[in-house]
Amino acid sequence: MSSAAREDGLAKYEPVIGLEVHCQLLTKTKLFCGCLNRFGDAPNSNVCPVCLGLPGALPVLNRHAVTLALRAALATQCAVQPRSIFARKNYFYPDLPKGYQISQYERPLATDGFVEILVGGEARHVGIHRIHMEEDAGKLLHEGFAWSGEKSGVDLNRAGVPLIEIVTHPTLRSPEEAHAYLDALRSILLHAEVSDVNMEEGSLRCDANVSVRLRGATLLGTRTEIKNLNSFRNVERAIHHEIARQIATLEAGGRIVQETLLWNAERGETVSMRSKEDAQDYRYFPEPDLPPLVVDDAWIASVRATLPEFAAAKRRRFVAEYGLPDYDAGVLTESREVADYFEAAAKGSGNPKAASNWIMTELLRALKDDARPLSEAPVRAEGLAAMIRLIDAGTISGKIAKDVFEEMWTSGEAAEAIVKRKGWTQVSDEAAIAAAVAAVIAASPEQVATWRSGKTSTMGWFVGQVMKRMGGKANPKVVNALLQKALEA
Amino acid sequence: MAKVSVETVDHLARLARLSLTAEERGLFARQIEEILGYAESIQALDTDAVEPMSHARTVASLREDTPVAGLERQAALADAPDPADGLFRVPRVIGG
Ligand SMILES: [Zn+2]
Numbered sequence: 001m002s003s004a005a006r007e008d009g010l011a012k013y014e015p016v017i018g019l020e021v022h023c024q025l026l027t028k029t030k031l032f033c034g035c036l037n038r039f040g041d042a043p044n045s046n047v048c049p050v051c052l053g054l055p056g057a058l059p060v061l062n063r064h065a066v067t068l069a070l071r072a073a074l075a076t077q078c079a080v081q082p083r084s085i086f087a088r089k090n091y092f093y094p095d096l097p098k099g100y101q102i103s104q105y106e107r108p109l110a111t112d113g114f115v116e117i118l119v120g121g122e123a124r125h126v127g128i129h130r131i132h133m134e135e136d137a138g139k140l141l142h143e144g145f146a147w148s149g150e151k152s153g154v155d156l157n158r159a160g161v162p163l164i165e166i167v168t169h170p171t172l173r174s175p176e177e178a179h180a181y182l183d184a185l186r187s188i189l190l191h192a193e194v195s196d197v198n199m200e201e202g203s204l205r206c207d208a209n210v211s212v213r214l215r216g217a218t219l220l221g222t223r224t225e226i227k228n229l230n231s232f233r234n235v236e237r238a239i240h241h242e243i244a245r246q247i248a249t250l251e252a253g254g255r256i257v258q259e260t261l262l263w264n265a266e267r268g269e270t271v272s273m274r275s276k277e278d279a280q281d282y283r284y285f286p287e288p289d290l291p292p293l294v295v296d297d298a299w300i301a302s303v304r305a306t307l308p309e310f311a312a313a314k315r316r317r318f319v320a321e322y323g324l325p326d327y328d329a330g331v332l333t334e335s336r337e338v339a340d341y342f343e344a345a346a347k348g349s350g351n352p353k354a355a356s357n358w359i360m361t362e363l364l365r366a367l368k369d370d371a372r373p374l375s376e377a378p379v380r381a382e383g384l385a386a387m388i389r390l391i392d393a394g395t396i397s398g399k400i401a402k403d404v405f406e407e408m409w410t411s412g413e414a415a416e417a418i419v420k421r422k423g424w425t426q427v428s429d430e431a432a433i434a435a436a437v438a439a440v441i442a443a444s445p446e447q448v449a450t451w452r453s454g455k456t457s458t459m460g461w462f463v464g465q466v467m468k469r470m471g472g473k474a475n476p477k478v479v480n481a482l483l484q485k486a487l488e489a
Numbered sequence: 490m491a492k493v494s495v496e497t498v499d500h501l502a503r504l505a506r507l508s509l510t511a512e513e514r515g516l517f518a519r520q521i522e523e524i525l526g527y528a529e530s531i532q533a534l535d536t537d538a539v540e541p542m543s544h545a546r547t548v549a550s551l552r553e554d555t556p557v558a559g560l561e562r563q564a565a566l567a568d569a570p571d572p573a574d575g576l577f578r579v580p581r582v583i584g585g
Contacts, residue, residue: 027554034557043575044566048559064554092506094579142583145574152583153576156565281504291544 009247013212016220017178017239018129018170021185022163023195024136024203025068031135031162032059032102032290039201043141043155051160053097058289061086065162066293068194069109069133070303072164075192075310076128076185078113080300084132086287091280094154095138103134105284109164109293115188116312117180118330123312126181127169136161158202164194170209170220175239182206182232184311191308191336199231206235210242212250221246222256226270228263238263242270314339322352331360337374338364341381348385351392358384362405378412379405387415395419397426397476428475430482436469437482451487459483493522 027037033050049057073080087105113128141153166185172178186197186204197204211223226242229235241263246256261270309317311333318329318339332342342359346352363384367377387404390396396404396419407418419425427433440462441448451458459480466479498518502509509517559565566572571579 029554029556033559034552034555035559036556042562044562044577045575046559047562047565048557052560052565060550060552062554063551066551090504094577094582140582141576142581145576147573147578148581150581151571151578152581153574153578155576281500283504286544288544291546 006244009244009251012215013243013247013250014215014217015173015175015239015243016170016211016213016223017172017175018209018223019168019172019178019181019235020207020209021166021182022136022205022207023072023166023189023197025065025162025164026193026195027062027065027068027162029062030160031062031065031133032160033057035157035160037161038157039203041157043153043157046157047159051097052156053099059102059287061290061293062162065133066109066295067299067303068162069131069164070295070300071192071307072166072189072194073110073113073131074300074304075188075194075307076113076115076131076166078110078128078131080110080295081107082295083107084109084293084295086133086290086293087284088287089134089282089284091282093137094152095140095156095159097138097156097159101135101137102287102290103165104132107292108132109295115181115184117177117184119177119180121326121330124177126177126184127171129167129169131164131166134163134165135159136163170211170223175236175243178208178239179232179236182235186232188310191310205229206232208235208239208242210239210246211256212243212246222258224256224259224261224270226261226263227273230265234263234265237265237268238270241268245270308336311336311339318342322346322356324352324356328353328356328360331364332356335374341374344381345384345388348382349388349392351388354388354391355384358388358405362402366405366409378410379408383408383414390415390419394428394475395425397473399476400424400426400472424473426475427470427473428478430478433466433470433474433478434482434486436466436474437479437486439469440465441486448487462487493518493525497521 024037029035030037030046030051033048035048035051036046038046050059070080084104085107086102088100089103089105090100092099108130110131111129113131114125115128116123116125118124136158138154138156138159141155142148145153168181172181189195189204190197195203199205206229208226208229209223210226211221213219213221224242224246226238229238242261249256260273262273263270314333315326315329318324318332319326324332331338333339338359341363342352342355345355345359349355363377363379366379367374384405387396387401387408390404391398391401396415400419404415404418404424407413407422408415411418413421444462444465447458447461451462462483463476463479466483467474467476495514495518498509498514498521501521502514562575566575566577569577571577
């Protein structure tokens with residue numbers, strides 16, 4: 001579809017997107033048994049009667065898994081339900097040894113939260129419908145063995161690994177918003193230490209529900225569900241593709257069939273997985289082997305007390321506490337490391353705006369040029385703060401400071417030592433500067449005449465001349481003041 | 490009393506991956522009807538003020554997140570009909 005056709009389509013139709021994210025919890029053991037929850041071990045080496053679904057085995061809930069699920073719930077501003085109930089979701093598939101998955105259905109752990117995202121610089125809340133706990137299924141291996149043509153292998157190490165499913169309301173309006181939400185959610189889950197959010201290893205997985213409706217319509221259109229989205233980029237691509245497909249179908253007089261689609265990343269298209277006749281009927285019922293999960297206020301309070309500050313809250317605090325513009329606060333809180341660095345430099349220098357400027361321009365550029373992580377930056381926050389203090393004290397000019405920063409970056413020396421060694425101390429001595437000013441004025445009668453005729457915009461040229469004579473070390477404020485006086489004389 | 494059709498029995502059989510004879514379909518339709526009839530007689534009671542109880546125990550006892558040795562792989566696979574290369578093997582399945 002051409003981009004013009006796409007824009008016509010979007011002028012007429014509004015996309016409605018909801019995301020379901022499955023996230024593995026960072027526990028040592030599985031959700032209902034003491035087997036290791038560990039990726040990459042030899043197949044079927046972390047299994048026991050419970051996760052193999054052997055007759056008579058009984059599940060016992062992992063307290064830490066609940067605590068991690070609560071961390072995710074509180075970090076996304078959800079209301080924790082005091083009583084939640086596990087249910088059996090019945091279906092047959094070879095990766096599901098019991099013939100049912102233990103999940104939560106009618107009574108999930110948490111409901112009605114939100115994640116704050118930035119869209120075009122504006123903060124927006126993406127509503128979370130619910131978060132529930134469930135167990136993961138095993139893994140099927142279709143390739144890599146002599147017998148792979150006729151058979152599939154089953155590895156049950158993953159069976160019973162604790163998951164939370166985080167379901168949004170259908171409130172996302174574009175693939176880009178979906179991507180921004182996933183970035184924000186990943187950052188929250190990572191910093192709350194709920195999950196290692198590694199998409200390659202499958203600890204974070206995403207399904208997307210997509211529909212379109214005529215702009216202004218209140219009813220939702222028929223939706224399709226896209227699975228097999230193995231990267232945030234593919235989530236965005238697949239949603240783009242599906243929106244275009246649905247609009248083209250409707251425009252051609254067709255109708256959308258409610259179905260599950262698989263995303264094929266190589267071909268860049270969705271493939272129908274199962275049709276409506278096969279629509280799943282899971283026959284949920286309460287899991288008789290697990291009593292209701294009761295979470296009391298003390299448990300919630302103890303979890304809340306150990307949550308870190310998240311990017312959105314930090315962004316607001318940086319604006320309020322340090323007086324930073326929204327833009328600066330947004331850039332500095334994109335990663336916790338940068339935010340911590342900024343706070344140290346702001347406090348060390350007593351000049352938050354200068355610290356923000358130096359970090360956003362020089363520091364982040366230098367890191368990018370060297371392809372280094374911040375943890376390996378040769379200029380630490382304390383070193384940057386000391387340099388900013390030299391500028392604010394008038395010891396060096398802002399211009400010289402750029403050279404000082406470069407030197408700090410390459411040599412690892414402190415700013416003060418560099419300034420001393422190079423003789424870069426700024427000259428504020430009025431007599432020395434006045435002499436240079438007098439010399440420049442004496443040597444440039446034409447320019448002085450031009451200036452005096454009213455073309456005061458040539459001031460910069462005079463400053464440059466004085467700076468040149470003083471090796472760039474003159475205090476620009478003093479230079480300006482003395483020049484002004486001399487020219488007006 | 491609830492009427493259970495043969496089609497409903499077929500649907501349930503498909504969900505449970507069971508293949509039934511014509512005789513069994515009729516038999517199970519009658520039996521399921523009886524079970525639902527019994528449930529209906531219980532549903533006649535007024536339970537509006539009663540919290541649903543699906544478990545004899547009311548509060549879950551929880552487990553600490555401490556690893557416990559499970560089964561050796563050989564033991565885990567011992568009763569499997571068709572193991573190979575440390576895996577359970579099943580007829581080839583493709584898709585999700
Ligand atoms: Zn186990």
